[in-house]
Amino acid sequence: MSSTPATSTLTAATHGSATGSASIDLAATVHTVTQAATVALIVTAVIAFYLLTCLIWPFGKCRRCKGAGKFKSPFGKAYRYCGRCDGSGLRVRVGRHAINHIRATRGAGTNSVSKGDKK
Incomplete structure (x- = not known):
């Protein structure tokens, strides 16, 4: 052992x-x-x-009206415009909102000489 x-x-x-x-x-x-x-x-x-x-391509289809821009009535030929996209059928994409925010933030910075002051 x-x-x-x-x-x-x-x-x-x-x-x-x-x-x-x-x-x-x-x-x-x-x-x-x-x-x-x-x-x-x-x-x-x-x-x-x-x-x-x-x-x-900054715009996508409106999600509510699916890009049509209007809603048809169930009877007849009447329609109304989409309230979300105001009848355009388009919406701004989320990424484009981010790009616009970055551009606005970058453009809002102060310089040593502003555009209005010419010294």
Whole structure:
């Protein structure tokens, strides 16, 4: 019979040595950081593409009237204009609202010489 207890062998097998554990933790951390960076890059690319499309096509269909701009009566040929889009059938997209806000905030900054003062 051996004089070493069975639990020490089992503990060493399941937990590993101190140096082996540190290298595994470092590899897992690097792998997680790489995944997070990849996800951040993909999200940034998607947001940039959406904002670019909002620059090109700032309007979408009105959600209430589905782009028609008016509602027909159930009987006859009468109709009324959509109250949300005022009959245009269009709405400003969310990304375009963000772009307009950024432009307004940037344009509202004060300069050392304002446009009205000519000194």
